[in-house]
Amino acid sequence: MTLPAARGRPRSAATTAAILQAAYALMAGQGLAATTIDAVARAAQVSKMTIYKWWPSREPLLIDAFLHHAAATLPLAREGHGAARIRAHVADYIAALDSDLGRVQLAVIAECIAQSGSAASFFARYLSHRRAALAQIIAEGQADGSIARRAAPEAIYDALYGGLFYRHLFGIAPLDAEALLALALV
Amino acid sequence: MTLPAARGRPRSAATTAAILQAAYALMAGQGLAATTIDAVARAAQVSKMTIYKWWPSREPLLIDAFLHHAAATLPLAREGHGAARIRAHVADYIAALDSDLGRVQLAVIAECIAQSGSAASFFARYLSHRRAALAQIIAEGQADGSIARRAAPEAIYDALYGGLFYRHLFGIAPLDAEALLALALV
DNA sequence: CCATTAAGTGGACGGTAAGTCCATTTAATG
DNA sequence: CATTAAATGGACTTACCGTCCACTTAATGG
Numbered sequence: 001m002t003l004p005a006a007r008g009r010p011r012s013a014a015t016t017a018a019i020l021q022a023a024y025a026l027m028a029g030q031g032l033a034a035t036t037i038d039a040v041a042r043a044a045q046v047s048k049m050t051i052y053k054w055w056p057s058r059e060p061l062l063i064d065a066f067l068h069h070a071a072a073t074l075p076l077a078r079e080g081h082g083a084a085r086i087r088a089h090v091a092d093y094i095a096a097l098d099s100d101l102g103r104v105q106l107a108v109i110a111e112c113i114a115q116s117g118s119a120a121s122f123f124a125r126y127l128s129h130r131r132a133a134l135a136q137i138i139a140e141g142q143a144d145g146s147i148a149r150r151a152a153p154e155a156i157y158d159a160l161y162g163g164l165f166y167r168h169l170f171g172i173a174p175l176d177a178e179a180l181l182a183l184a185l186v
Numbered sequence: 187m188t189l190p191a192a193r194g195r196p197r198s199a200a201t202t203a204a205i206l207q208a209a210y211a212l213m214a215g216q217g218l219a220a221t222t223i224d225a226v227a228r229a230a231q232v233s234k235m236t237i238y239k240w241w242p243s244r245e246p247l248l249i250d251a252f253l254h255h256a257a258a259t260l261p262l263a264r265e266g267h268g269a270a271r272i273r274a275h276v277a278d279y280i281a282a283l284d285s286d287l288g289r290v291q292l293a294v295i296a297e298c299i300a301q302s303g304s305a306a307s308f309f310a311r312y313l314s315h316r317r318a319a320l321a322q323i324i325a326e327g328q329a330d331g332s333i334a335r336r337a338a339p340e341a342i343y344d345a346l347y348g349g350l351f352y353r354h355l356f357g358i359a360p361l362d363a364e365a366l367l368a369l370a371l372v
Numbered sequence: 373c374c375a376t377t378a379a380g381t382g383g384a385c386g387g388t389a390a391g392t393c394c395a396t397t398t399a400a401t402g
Numbered sequence: 403c404a405t406t407a408a409a410t411g412g413a414c415t416t417a418c419c420g421t422c423c424a425c426t427t428a429a430t431g432g
Contacts, residue, residue: 154365179340
């Protein structure tokens with residue numbers, strides 16, 4: 001399983017990280033409009049060509065920048081089971097929405113829409129895995145009796161997380177989960 | 187109630203309509219990235235200065251372009267009552283999402299995010315009225331017994347329409363309402 | 373008819389980002 | 403030391419932004 005001995009100068013992990021960090025920080029701090037490729041190159045102290053060498057356009061770069069942080073910030077695994085596990089994760093999700101990660105997520109989604117017309121690429125690279133994993137947890141909760149609702153797990157996920165995301169996107173306060181949890185689970 | 191006799195050359199309704207139509211058509215046909223102020227001016231056969239005279243930036247222009255069509259396309263009023271009225275409107279909403287209007291709505295939301303960090307301005311100028319009106323219909327349905335769910339009408343709205351919007355935004359098929367309606371109303 | 377008022381025109385301008393090109397330097401391998 | 407590929411930095415074309423200004427057009431009132 002060893003790689004066939006890389007030739008030439010190896011790709012710098014530090015440079016890659018600097019680019020992704022700079023893109024993330026710009027989205028979080030200055031917003032999407034200020035997160036140009038030029039600005040990322042300046043902030044990361046990297047040549048613009050290096051960015052274009054590895055990312056064909058801004059959309060995949062921003063998705064990568066988001067994933068670079070989301071993986072470490074929003075762990076999916078958690079002890080507990082069924083309804084309790086969903087409630088715990090929903091609390092984490094709300095906290096994440098109300099942080100840099102939530103702002104950056106919206107910026108990434110906006111870039112996807114601007115380029116592709118929808119955020120399907122973001123779903124494919126990130127959300128689909130979460131939706132599948134959480135639907136699985138919901139199904140377990142239905143099996144062990146902690147979730148009374150009999151609807152399809154994906155529908156429950158969409159109502160619960162879609163409802164929360166809707167409020168986040170449109171700035172509808174308060175961003176609390178109690179009513180939606182009762183609706184989706186009980 | 188007569189206006190105080192307008193002075194000077196009156197604003198041309200045809201010019202205003204041409205601008206809004208051009209912006210809408212560009213968003214629907216070419217996407218947000220191609221919907222520049224220059225492109226709108228060219229398509230509407232209007233001077234760029236005329237656009238800047240009435241709209242300070244692209245965000246309010248695109249919102250106006252959306253509203254210009256949405257008002258005529260997605261009527262809120264409908265006969266029937268309670269659950270039946272919600273089901274009918276949900277069907278209309280799904281049809282609208284799966285049309286030009288749905289694409290344009292996403293483009294407008296993306297522009298709001300890019301400029302403001304969230305789509306709160308779009309909510310204030312459009313969605314908030316729909317949410318309030320539909321929450322009212324949901325409350326009536328709870329009162330007349332056609333909606334069994336006891337949750338807050340706004341929470342039911344968020345779960346139902348937020349869930350549908352979520353699937354639209356992320357390209358999750360199928361975009362059907364049955365499971366979400368059962369979850370939200372029964 | 374004419375002065376006034378404001379809408380709309382069209383061209384020009386400086387600034388900035390996109391995306392590409394190329395010669396050069398740097399860091400690894402055999 | 404020759405080879406390979408990453409990374410640099412500057413130059414360049416194209417396009418849009420936002421603004422400016424002199425001008426024309428369409429209405430009003432005296």
